[in-house]
Amino acid sequence: MMKLTLRVWRQKNATAPGRFVTYEAKNVSQDMSFLEMLDVLNEELIGRGEEPIAFEHDCREGICGSCGFMIDGLAHGPKRATTVCQLHMRSFRDGDSLTIEPWRARAFPVVKDLIVDRSAFDRIIQAGGFISAPTGSAPDANAILIPKEHADLAFDGAACIGCGACVAACPNAAAMLFTAAKVSHLGLLPQGQPERDDRVRKMVTVMDGEMFGSCTNIGECEAVCPKEIRLYFIARMNHDLIKAGIKVRKMSQQAARI
């Protein structure tokens, strides 16, 4: 059994000031997940009449994207390709001191303690992160042939869980990796071609309108992404964006001539 010292960010609500509070986590077993370690601490806090630490989680299998906070300045903690719900205590040592705080980004205001508001991501998707295919309008699934390599690459983008670690890790708090992953997933598929230019322009416009910073190619996002989404997608999106811009210009020139 291990003992850890945790400095945890406590903040009652979006407007209240926050502060770090130090807790001792005793009887920590190696087999616990990080969140189970917090569960046990929370049970103890409730027993003492103190408010438990609020954190977001649901699947605890690394797929829903609900969980996420910084451990010693690292989004989702020290283990590569692992969400904090899948991080187990065997990654830590007896006596460790850890600082736990929420994602820090202007676009993700704190809701309470370690919970932040990531609804900006939903708004980016609303702007164009879809293929318009109203129910009932689809042709037979095998009428569309997709080379395996394209399907696989599209999948690598589609694997994003929308946790926000990329934004939290980025010194500029940019949302490029998130947006690029979706733009690439849909843009790599034949079904996604008709809306491709429109999609990238609209999604980037909304992204810029939220409080995210701009990308300066640092690559922290790729380093912390629990789904190992690659920086390559950002380059791809930038390429798409330029192409879409040129097309728009050509079209308006043509329109002016007519």
Add this chain to the structure above:
Amino acid sequence: METGTKVGHAAELMDTRFDAGIPPGPIDEKWERHRFDMKLVSPANRRRYTILVVGSGLAGSAAAASLGELGYNVKCFSYHDSPRRAHSIAAQGGINAAKNYRNDGDSVFRLFYDTVKGGDFRAREANVYRLAELSVNIIDQCVAQGVPFAREYGGLLDNRSFGGAQVSRTFYARGQTGQQLLLGAYQALERQVGLGTVTMHTRTEMLDLVVADGRARGIVTRNLVTGAIESHLGDAVVLATGGYANVFYLSTNAKASNATAIWRAHKRGAFFGNPCFTQIHPTCIPVSGDHQSKLTLMSESLRNDGRVWVPKKAGDARPPDQIPPDERDYYLERKYPTYGNLAPRDIASRAAKEVCDENRGVGPGGRGVYLDFTDAITRLGERAIRERYGNLFDMYERITGENAYRVPMRMYPAAHYVMGGLWVDYNLMSTIPGLFVGGEANFSDHGANRLGASALMQGLADGYFILPYTVADYIGRTQPDKVAADHPALRAVEEEVLERVTRLLDISGTRTVDSFHRELGRIMWDHCGMARNDAGLRRALEKIPELRAEFWENVRVLERNEEVNQSLEKAGRVADFLELGELICIDALHRTESCGGHFREESQTPDGEALRDDGHFIYVAAWEYTGSLARPNLHKEPLHFEHVRLVQRSYK
């Protein structure tokens, strides 16, 4: 809040008040004809009608998006911060469809047949047939949305065989099928949000249903950030709020999955169908200690290449590599030579329990069996295995710290899915007019046992292709007037909800919500889990009301209602589980036969297999809330089998 302690005694009624409404005609024409007979709502009028969709998992997102596309005014609710988080996201294995792309003899009829048989003949033929028909449209729809299903080098869709099926009809997206399907539905939903047809209310939990003048007309919600209790009115209400396997506390479900929405609706008059039909999944990572907060499923597809075994000798504590082959019992292969390691879930789960009960289980605590890939690795090479299951092996290692390429995985069954849910008719409408139920929340198509890869299919069939028609038909037929915002029914429900929230905060007892949940889970697992018997169920029916009474006197929920209060959220859900648990046991007690996931020890064949009692139990048990939790009324919907012959399921 009832805390009655009497053992349930069900009044039996052969009911004529509720009717499944199965359309006449040959089974393969029923849905087609029914759609033709439906009332339509003209496009210009649709905007005037408000439809409340609670839940934005596969079923809810698909329904909300499709109804929005049609032009209705849709309001959609979820307690998550985004629809993309719903529990559906965690489904790994795949989704069935009768496409017969493999040319291996699949057909709509075969999928229908397999589903009815797999459900141990306790599902409605007409519903299941429609599900099998719609399965093909689902795949088309999802591909059109950009769901990246697995493909072959030629560019065509790939399939695999799954969960005991003898044809390859399962479509999959790596080990993340649920994620990709949900993202497809989520994106369609967000598109409608952007277009203004759907308003999305995230971090908003439905705490009660408003029934006014005999119809479902609204819901009362709590804003999980501000604590505000609010009402929303509509012309129809759709519940797509998922399953209740978390009544067992430890399950494969997401932590927040709960029964509140359907339980509240039940207490407002919706009958509850087959509550005791719960499914235990055979391959989950075993419990590692008291801190355990949930159980992780390892996809059933692993059983395609992994061999299940335990030592022959009881109490054999040697490490697996030191147990020679002839001292191992590959018990599934031994008992079920035809299906072997691919025996259906209920059978594989019970077999695991049996060997562990004989003290032949492995790992800490002896509740585990090996799933061994050594032979597959020798035969196909580690690379091939890594390609097939790499992400699952990684997940196993993250959780257990063990490398399953070197040592066999350890597995144990866990509560996973519920076939039971609110009773619905062919239109997916509950016994409350205007209240529709889709996805895992309804009792519909899986009978007493669900086949692998069929829940995603059902959720999407309900959401994309059934509810948009049947809800519209209801609106067209009833043309509901607006309810006044000051309707007395509305105020009454709001007050009840507020009173309940206040009461939970005021108890100020000494035990945490989780401790009650764990205790309930243990009672359910011990007495109403993989095997059930009369004495155990009666014991559970004494313990649950006692625990519930203690909960309402001694639970500790700190802080107030005005901000995020996760203990308060949990407390409301656990309070409802403490009531539902009793109904599950009452249902399990009354059904003295074994069928599918419901195994009554009193009813088994000489070699220990589930023995149905078709003479007495070919019906859906639909329970009506009477005001007393211990004395619900039982209504029976008789089931008729005209297209499949009733046989004893055999996977030998």
